[in-house]
Amino acid sequence: MTSDPKRLRTLLGDHPGTAALKSGQLVSDRVALEFAAYSPTNKGFKPMVREQAFDVSEMAIVTYLMARDHGKPMVLLPATVMGRFQHSYALYHAERGPLTPADLPGKRVGIRSFTTTTGAWVRGMLAGDYGVDLDRIKWITFEDPHVAEYEDTTERAPVGKNIIQMLLDGELDAVVGEVSSDPRLKPLFADPEAEARAWYAKHGVVPINHVVVVSEALNDSDPDAVREVYRLLKQSKALAAPSQPEATPFGIAAMRPSLQLIIDYAAQQDLISRRFTVDELFSDLTRSLS
Template identity: 30%
Template sequence: MARLRLAFACGDYDRTRALYEGTVQPDGIDLTYLRLPVEETFFRMMRHREFEVAELSLSSYVMSLDLDPPPFVALPAYPSRQFRHGGVFVHAGSGIERPEDLRGKVVGTPEWQLTACVWIRGILADRHGVPVDSVEYRTGGQETPGRVEKSPVDLGGCVRIAPIPDGATLSGMLADGSIDALHSPRVPSSFRPGGPVRRLFADPVAAEKEYFAATGIFPIMHVVVVRRDVHERHPWVAQSLTKALHLAKRAALSDLYDSSALRFSLPWLVPAVEEARALMGEDYWSYGLAANAETLSTFLRYHHEQGLSRRRYAPEELFAPEAVEEFVI
């Protein structure tokens, strides 16, 4: 029987590299790994459904569940996770010294539906006294003019939000004080030592460690999705791909802790791994539903509260049923 040929569009990650190199192969699948920038993958998958399997923004995926029928089913594998306290930038002359000073300010965000920005707004509301509707928002390109939302967003008037002027960029507006702050997954080019832009949290790593200690949450940014028509024809691919993603991640984390020759160009890589394990547990980059139920539930609450999903989904509604059953590798 011929192996099923599938294209998988995903970023360049250590935790998926074994799939790219072919040292881990999904059972029954001939996988073509397309190593693409995440913005390109998301755009092509959301607009044109070009790939059978793809990395996708968690926020975009949850928004897609409101469609009839939903175009994708997700696997409980998370190629991108990241704390986001370091993604809040402020203009030095804005008068913002503490998170609560953001109330009443004008804040830029590349897109309202970006997963990183959903997390930032939720964390600021939950833990720092900055309700989502206490801020006025501006959307647009961070470094290049003309960016628009990849998916339509209807906020129903619950927040004050408007696009930035034609030809402007969020990075430039932050630098000249036209906006007071920026929520972004990327560091703006206007952030330079001694310049007019600084981080809200002066020590974001300390803030993120404190956040994890208090909540146990390591924010999930992206999931892996299978196009629904593929899953309906071949439901077994969900388990096969999930197993392969687990094996690829396991290989990467093992290589990360090899002290004989550092895998990446970081001089204190091994102590950093040891610290992460001590603070967050041995499987600090966990896959699966059970280990991430609280993280997913928190995000799904933020997503619904911020007007991005029609109802508050439950974590177990996100994934292909074949992919959430526990198995031993």
Template identity: 30%
Template sequence: MTRLNLTLACWDYDRTRAIADGRVRVDGIDLNYVSLPVEETFFRMLRFGEFDAAELSLSSYCVSLARGDSPFVAIPVFPSRFFRHSCIFVSATSGIERPEDLAGKRVGVPEYQMTAPVWIRGILHDEYGIDPASPTYFTGGEEEPGREEKLKLDLPEKFRLVPIGSERTLSRMLADGEIDALHTARAPSSFHHSPHLVRRLFADPVAVEKDYYRRTGIFPIMHVIAIRREVYERNRWIAQSLLKAFVEAQRHTYEDLMISAALKTMLPWQIAAVEDTVRTLGEDWWPYGLERNRAALDTFLRYHHEQGLSARQLAVEELFAPETLEAFRI
């Protein structure tokens, strides 16, 4: 069989590196792995469909899917996951001491539809009773002015979004007290250079996140791998081929992280961190496939709908190529 030539855009993750460097080959495919920062990948794939397959924001993918004309189909591979309690920052002048104090406040978000703020708003609602429609959301560039939503949104009127324009940044506005809080995926620079003005909402976010996981079993999913639908429809077998390759590449990383003779990362207590992670999340702490991620995905899809980003709550099975669901039952 002639091998297909496909291009995949994805960040340089340890769990995908065996695909990028050729140690893991994709059945039937000669893969051109393009390593790009996630924001660039998202923009180029969502706006222009530049790649055959790419890492995508889970939220952006769901926005397109809920509209019924999605140009993508995903596989249940999650290159990015992150507990986001550590990503809520507050201004020293805001008077915010507890999560409940966020109600009715001025909250910055680089994009309302970003996956990280969707999780943050949902967790604040479930855990602390903060209605997602309660704050006013200020949207725009965190460090560079002029950022806009990658996808045009049609939200219910109860959600109030205020673009900050092309001259201001959320990081500076937070330090200056022009916004009370920031929901983000990256720590703002003002948190590092002005710690007297900007702090995390949770002083010990790791403890809060571990407690959250123990109670919910949810390790939040940020990104999926998505294939352009026209590429998938021509050769549906590539969904399962890609899935198998990502699973195999991840297996290499699990093994690498347990090697103690010579550490493969620059983390001095890497082995202790891995052992602690296994105690908390289990041996396969970054699972792929649908069933083991059903609770996390169901929760996210509920948040997505409750926050006005999808007109109906999507079903988990709608997210992924059917061939990949069968593969994980074997």
């Protein structure tokens, strides 16, 4: 008699690499992924970190690093579901005069939460590639960190305020982590595509944004289910059109350069208390997956 598949509470967004899984094109007789509805997907990260709301969850990599730093019972899979160059995700109001990365010290910069992964990548680029003193920027935030234990010392925007509207109104000098079709708003990095190409030539990685984690309980109690989840994720990615350069690497070796860089950035920005090694982000089980 065949047993029913193990039902797993799952948070996964709509990405090319997850499409075959979410559409039902891929199924398993070992596990059944029950997808939670969160839009945008990042709204589900806080309940995963704080309540372990899912067995399998998409997760921003910086949120995972911070959760790992505070002992949250989650385990990283060597699976990336979203990666992207970040240079397009910083804007300023061009009608108020030119602004470049070098001009940011002393300015008011809005960001949804100080601990967003896009924010960590952009700040790392500003400091490492443009020589910007991050401590001289006045950060204005709109949301709490996903990890409650992190002490956020940034200035909070007034309740009800919209980040783009504040930029348009001159209450902010720039914003990070946002895009807009408003013609008055221009990219802080003057030619984002060219600067991304130069950054890739220098660092050799596409910044990882979102990965997949499993609960520590699932990792410890049912290793075969974890292996099956990873197999499904890998198969779903294989059915998507490949990206050049690779934006959603699988396997520790392929993910290592990007993970090492974001660990460095997160430590430099005091988002985590120490620099983890890449290998300690995984369990013995998930480290063995390939």
